[in-house]
Amino acid sequence: MLNIADTLHRWCAEQRLFALATVVGVTGSAPLPVGTSVAVDMDGMAVGSISGGCVEGAVYELCRQVLETDSAPQRAWFGYSDEDAFAIGLTCGGELDVHVQRIDPATQPHLTAALTHKANGQAAAAAQVVDGPTHLLGGLLTMDGDGRLSGTDLDTSTSHTVAEHTRALLRAGRTALSHLGGDADTCPEPLTVLVHVATTRPRLLIFGAVDFAAALAQAGRLLEYHVTVCDARPVFATAARFPHADEVVVEWPHRYLAQTAVDTRTAVCVLTHDSKFDIPLLRLALSLPVGYVGAMGSRRTHNERLRLLDEAGVTAGQVAALHSPIGLDLGARTPEETAVSITAEIIAHINGASGIPLSQRTGPIHRPAPRQGMNRPTLQDPANRNAGGRCASQLPVRSSRAGDTARVPVPAAGADYVPNDVTRAALHSQDVSSPRQR
Numbered sequence: 001m002l003n004i005a006d007t008l009h010r011w012c013a014e015q016r017l018f019a020l021a022t023v024v025g026v027t028g029s030a031p032l033p034v035g036t037s038v039a040v041d042m043d044g045m046a047v048g049s050i051s052g053g054c055v056e057g058a059v060y061e062l063c064r065q066v067l068e069t070d071s072a073p074q075r076a077w078f079g080y081s082d083e084d085a086f087a088i089g090l091t092c093g094g095e096l097d098v099h100v101q102r103i104d105p106a107t108q109p110h111l112t113a114a115l116t117h118k119a120n121g122q123a124a125a126a127a128q129v130v131d132g133p134t135h136l137l138g139g140l141l142t143m144d145g146d147g148r149l150s151g152t153d154l155d156t157s158t159s160h161t162v163a164e165h166t167r168a169l170l171r172a173g174r175t176a177l178s179h180l181g182g183d184a185d186t187c188p189e190p191l192t193v194l195v196h197v198a199t200t201r202p203r204l205l206i207f208g209a210v211d212f213a214a215a216l217a218q219a220g221r222l223l224e225y226h227v228t229v230c231d232a233r234p235v236f237a238t239a240a241r242f243p244h245a246d247e248v249v250v251e252w253p254h255r256y257l258a259q260t261a262v263d264t265r266t267a268v269c270v271l272t273h274d275s276k277f278d279i280p281l282l283r284l285a286l287s288l289p290v291g292y293v294g295a296m297g298s299r300r301t302h303n304e305r306l307r308l309l310d311e312a313g314v315t316a317g318q319v320a321a322l323h324s325p326i327g328l329d330l331g332a333r334t335p336e337e338t339a340v341s342i343t344a345e346i347i348a349h350i351n352g353a354s355g356i357p358l359s360q361r362t363g364p365i366h367r368p369a370p371r372q373g374m375n376r377p378t379l380q381d382p383a384n385r386n387a388g389g390r391c392a393s394q395l396p397v398r399s400s401r402a403g404d405t406a407r408v409p410v411p412a413a414g415a416d417y418v419p420n421d422v423t424r425a426a427l428h429s430q431d432v433s434s435p436r437q438r
Contacts, residue, residue, distance in 0.1 A: 001037040001126065002118065002175070002198050004048040008039060009115035012105040016041050019063035023050050024075075024130045024177060024194055025097030035175040035196055039103075040064060051078070051096060059098060066100050073101035073138040075131070099130040099194070101138040110151020114142035118198040125170040125197045127162050129154070132181070132191030143170060145200075161187035166195050173199040173265070201226040202291075203262065206245075207253040207281055208271035209236035212296065215335035216269060218244040219343045225267070230256045232277065254280040262290050267346050269326065270295040279308045286318040292346050294326035301325075328355050 018041040038048040040063035117124035123145030139153040152159045181187035204220040209231035220227040230249040231237035327341035348355040
């Protein structure tokens with residue numbers, strides 16, 4: 001639900017009833033991860049996306065059905081099979097398990113509290129029961145960034161079990177689907193919980209108040225990093241030169257890095273080109289538990305940098321974590337192109353991706369998610385499924401609670417019921433660097 005948190009926060013503040021459809025399981029190639037949601041209010045207004053457009057109309061109709069009939073939460077599976085050759089499915093060939101439930105902000109004010117924390121840039125979590133006993137299904141538990149329970153729809157023993165698990169995921173900063181319960185002493189009922197975790201923005205630390213830093217700050221802001229530009233020279237490190245940075249700091253780079261908070265999501269980009277700044281800064285950065293460290297410079301600068309780092313006592317293992325020269329080989333020339341090159345490398349590194357053109361890779365474009373949460377009835381032998389299903393006017397929806405089959409009308413092709421409220425673009429980059437660095 002965090003992909004549409006801003007809109008949900010507004011709807012909750014206005015006490016609007018809405019239906020929330022959330023991806024709770026993914027197999028194969030699917031464009032969006034577990035936890036992504038679509039919401040539909042009583043006026044038929046929709047927000048969000050769960051499939052990039054393939055099944056949005058059917059999800060919209062299911063949301064309207066759950067909302068208007070005040071029915072219990074539903075589960076639906078979207079994918080291909082010979083049996084459903086004319087059904088709307090995922091054109092990417094993946095499969096989605098979707099949980100749909102009615103949300104009433106008047107009776108669940110704790111959800112509003114969690115969304116308010118998210119809107120204010122603070123950490124928060126919301127745990128949603130997506131499978132289990134009927135009386136628990138759809139229950140919500142919310143928590144603030146300090147791990148304090150904001151509110152719950154669950155009984156005492158279940159709340160305690162779910163809260164402990166939610167607190168652990170909140171500390172880890174990770175949205176995840178988990179199977180809990182089954183313990184008579186704590187939570188006797190087995191249940192599946194999707195914990196949505198909103199964390200503070202990851203940090204992008206840019207050292208060197210240069211033109212490349214201005215473009216990189218803008219790119220980092222687009223990717224929702226909290227951007228800091230740091231330089232020891234006050235004439236260059238000014239807010240006016242870096243309007244897209246969240247903060248501009250005048251300090252020696254290594255001194256600032258030593259006193260600021262970092263974590264495994266932090267990206268450190270060194271653009272100073274000056275060994276008196278670079279070496280003490282990189283020596284420290286490579287010893288910290290940050291997610292990415294990159295340094296700009298030509299091949300000659302890079303070789304000299306390696307020599308100086310060795311003299312400074314930086315180990316070979318630490319140097320191996322350094323991305324230098326920084327960025328992917330995109331043939332970048334301008335500061336803006338170089339910023340794309342750098343951010344592309346950061347994205348690839350974080351996701352464990354190769355950075356090579358998709359046209360030169362085989363297999364699914366979207367990396368398969370772990371097989372979890374696909375709690376759907378069996379349609380037929382998977383080996384007989386046909387990945388070439390076509391679009392038509394109806395989609396088979398199987399309820400995991402009732403186990404029967406129903407058909408939900410689907411809007412005509414081309415109807416746009418689900419305006420996208422979240423940036424879904426992902427950078428699939430090629431392997432390239434700025435000529436400035438060669």
